[in-house]
Amino acid sequence: MKRIFLQLRAELMLLARNGEQLLLTLIIPVILLAFFGSVDVLPSGDTEPLNFLVPGVLAVAIMSTSMVSLGIATGFERSYLVLKRLGATPLSKSQLVIAKILSVFVVELLQAAVLLPIGLLLGWNPAGNTWPLAIAAVFLGTASFAGVGLILAGRLRAEINLAAQNGLYLLLLLLGGMIIPRDSLPGFLSTAASVLPSTGLADLLRSTLNGSGPLMQPFIVLAVWAALAPAIAAKRFRWS
Amino acid sequence: MSVVVENLTVRYGSLTAVDNVSFEAPTGAVTVVLGPNGAGKTSTIEVCEGFREPAQGTIQVLGLDPRTQHAQLTHLMGVMLQGGGVYPSARVGDVIRHFCALYGKKVDAAALIEQVGLTSRVKSTWRRLSGGEQQRVSLALALAGDPKVVFLDEPTSGVDIDGRDTIRDIIAALSQRGTTVVLASHDMAEAERVASHAVLFQEGRVIAQGAIADLTGVRKRFRFTSVATIDTTELAGAAGSPAHHMGDGVYEIAAESSPRLVGRVTQWLAEQGLPLLSVDMGQESLEDAYRRMTGGRR
Incomplete structure (x- = not known):
């Protein structure tokens, strides 16, 4: 446990030293929220636009940070031989994976602290009273996406990993009901997308924050991803 | 171990x-x-x-x-x-x-x-x-x-x-x-x-x-540097042991260094009017040993 916190501290120190990356992680979701919250261009269906948008953008932020940012950074750590060097210390693969997931969670708390007040300022009216479940959703989403990101980063060369992370991000963004409602997708795609972690997170955040929509199915989908993806990442992770 | x-x-x-x-x-x-x-x-x-x-x-x-x-x-x-x-x-x-x-x-x-x-x-x-x-x-x-x-x-x-x-x-x-x-x-x-x-x-x-x-320590040798044009057959005759040009004017006599050997070689160089730029007659270096074992290839 002590090594997890030591590594978490090191990860957070490095994050703080890369201030521009941290800023980008905060600014992009803020721009998304401010733009789509002010311009009514998204097909949100029967849902109140901001009730659809705010949890969706929060889900996008979580996916960007925990999968793409973490995955790409870890890929470059491999190319810098940082992972190989850590592999010669008593820090185990699973301790490293847990520390990285926790560091992402800290960043996401910052994102939530910025995005949610902006959503409220834009007129979002969260009717849900299940905030503990929403926090659990954030944690499950973080574990799921970080696991997926680390599965790729743990095996692929940095350049291929970079392309793979961005490609997967785009796919999950378009299919996962984060910005575009799943109802707008063709039937078979909508059905297939229902088991994606992006769908699980967006749906779960909407039901917990807005107090409407399905709860159990996205929870189960996300819990399965959160259990399997980090375990596979730790198992398949290569130090070099 | x-x-x-x-x-x-x-x-x-x-x-x-x-x-x-x-x-x-x-x-x-x-x-x-x-x-x-x-x-x-x-x-x-x-x-x-x-x-x-x-x-x-x-x-x-x-x-x-x-x-x-x-x-x-x-x-x-x-x-x-x-x-x-x-x-x-x-x-x-x-x-x-x-x-x-x-x-x-x-x-x-x-x-x-x-x-x-x-x-x-x-x-x-x-x-x-x-x-x-x-x-x-x-x-x-x-x-x-x-x-x-x-x-x-x-x-x-x-x-x-x-x-x-x-x-x-x-x-x-x-x-x-x-x-x-x-x-x-x-x-x-x-x-x-x-x-x-x-x-x-x-x-x-x-x-x-x-x-x-x-x-x-397996092998000793006498090595010296002079001009690069010495006939190694003549040098070997003077030294009484096989002689090799190692390149760049460096020659090696395949025999254990001794005052007699050094005397013979330096006298022969003097007779030929050839310079003696450096002499190395210590134990071979690790690099020498490696070259000897690999036949000069690295």
Whole structure:
């Protein structure tokens, strides 16, 4: 446990030293929220636009940070031989994976602290009273996406990993009901997308924050991803 | 023996990088794994560190299998990579303190930073360090866990003269306190300065191993430098032993140096009106021994 916190501290120190990356992680979701919250261009269906948008953008932020940012950074750590060097210390693969997931969670708390007040300022009216479940959703989403990101980063060369992370991000963004409602997708795609972690997170955040929509199915989908993806990442992770 | 390698083979696809290699590194000694680039040194070291799976062979480091008992070995082993290993934006002090804490052996990070001569660079980031300073950080990280065995891959590569002295002193101190040091190098002169034992690699095979004093003490020779146009047949006749032109005006007489031999050669050079630019009649160097064993090929 002590090594997890030591590594978490090191990860957070490095994050703080890369201030521009941290800023980008905060600014992009803020721009998304401010733009789509002010311009009514998204097909949100029967849902109140901001009730659809705010949890969706929060889900996008979580996916960007925990999968793409973490995955790409870890890929470059491999190319810098940082992972190989850590592999010669008593820090185990699973301790490293847990520390990285926790560091992402800290960043996401910052994102939530910025995005949610902006959503409220834009007129979002969260009717849900299940905030503990929403926090659990954030944690499950973080574990799921970080696991997926680390599965790729743990095996692929940095350049291929970079392309793979961005490609997967785009796919999950378009299919996962984060910005575009799943109802707008063709039937078979909508059905297939229902088991994606992006769908699980967006749906779960909407039901917990807005107090409407399905709860159990996205929870189960996300819990399965959160259990399997980090375990596979730790198992398949290569130090070099 | 702290490191025992038996019948090790490492393959990359169809390429055999290390071919049925066996050697030992004595406890408390400094053993250099020596050979030109691409000879299989780093692959061998990586197998010993547990980072690479061998195609065949048995490896024991402190009695542990580096692959299946890697977790136990990490508490006892220090590793210095050939390059990199630190995030570019990480500060020297932070990264060394972090590694000391990860091992949890109460190694004093400040003392370690001072030992590698980087106290004035403690707040510098890795990317702002010179190549030699980065090597010294890497060495500090290898020592952060007070290891029983350390693997150092090209530890003095790119390091300036002062830095080399620092690294040599640290390696000597490690050996004195009983730590086994295994280092990979292609720099034979440097290896000879820091190591007591050597394992000589050529094209993935071990061609010789043992105490450096034994490896270089096998054969004596008399070597001198003059102009590059001497007829070696005539020279051999004068010396009474076979003579070879080693290139660049360096000649070698294949006989043990003696006042009689030196007298004959210098007298012959004087008679021919040829200059005598330098004389070397000591024990052969490790590089000489390597060239002799490989027939001049590296």
